[in-house]
Amino acid sequence: MSKLLQREGISDRALEIADKVEAFVREKVIPYERDPRLGGHGPSEDLSMELKALAREAGVMTPHILDDGGHLTQRETAAVLIRSGLSPLGPLACHTCAPDEGNMFLLGKVASPELKERFLSRMIDGSMRTAFFMTEPAEDGGAGSDPSMMLTTCKMDGNHWVVNGRKTYITGADGAGMGIIMAKSDDGACMFLVDLPDPAIRIERVMDTIDSSMPGGHAVITIDNLRVPADQMLGESGEGFKYAQVRLAPARLSHCMRWLGACVRAHEIATDYANRRMAFGKQLIDHEGVGFMLAENLMDLKQAELMIYWCADVLDSGAQGGAESSMAKVAVSEALMRVADRCVQCMGGQGVTADTIVEQVFREIRAFRIYDGPTEVHKWSLAKKIKRDWKAEHGG
Structure with missing residues (x-):
């Protein structure tokens, strides 16, 4: 195990998981680092699934989330995620990568029991990738580092919200099974959980970027009259x-x-x-x-x-x-x-x-x-x- 990483002050349960993750990454994942299925827009879908299957077999799938659904503390999570990062493919294999890791954390804290049952279980078991739709194109004058500039809108129409706008740098949108979309209502910012793909959400292009570790790359998205059932809003309108x-x-x-x-x-x-x-x-x-x-x-x-x-x-x-x-x-x-x-x-x-x-x-x-x-x-x-x-x- 790596001599550069500290072990003092970390719980025994976290160290046990971290050691298991490190052994898996070094023994099973590193040999894939020259796999021809690695491209400029990230690992291919079949490579992702193959790596995740190995992680399930080794018992290190989503290792920071416990069998009872609980979450390691942030200190414990650090010990585990650092070791998953020993290969650029490690977070993908262990399902500790962005944006999935952050999306799982968010749903675990905010989503209703119904939304957790519908979406979270498929996220935790690694059978579904997700995307987080917040950033907007600079040429539109939309939200980047300043989210208050958000231009994507959502309006009520019966028992649905209708969402329109453009998003950019959306990591993993190509191939994702669920998306969290941020839009602005009259009340303020809102978040919605949506199944993907959806014909109202169109990938304009996947950009060529300096990084290449995330499956699906980073996409520019058009959202055209997307209808989202009201019960798929995350929390309350204006609280996004x-x-x-x-x-x-x-x-x-x-x-x-x-x-x-x-x-x-x-x-x-x-x-x-x-x-x-x-x-x-x-x-x-x-x-x-x-x-x-x-x-x-x-x-x-x-x-x-x-x-x-x-x-x-x-x-x-x-x-x-x-x-x-x-x-x-x-x-x-x-x-x-x-x-x-x-x-x-x-x-x-x-x-x-x-x-x-x-x-x-x-x-x-x-x-x-x-x-x-x-x-x-x-x-x-x-x-x-x-x-x-x-x-x-x-x-x-």
């Missing part, structure tokens, strides 16, 4: 932003967990290369320029791990954790970008090839600095909080 907050902080942190695992693995590969490769009469690791980069990786990886567990503890306390998750997302994504970049640099020409996962991890982490909120948006949000807190303290 509140529900989004329920999902937001844990989902941000889950991204940090998974990509920490990927960078731990990239560091392992770069370390192995530096210890085997000879140049100028000695091993690469003995050249300070290389050895120091790997040393800096150790520090960034540990700091990222500590930030993840700190934020997890905040969420486990019952706090919403918006500011803390913003800090964690920025600190971890920026640290992991440095790690991934150093791994490529240490390996030289080999680092930019697809012979190992190092170059893919580099691409994925570059996208992670933008997904779930760019670094600059989180810093701006934190600066606003600093100003609010100062005013509250000084009576301004």
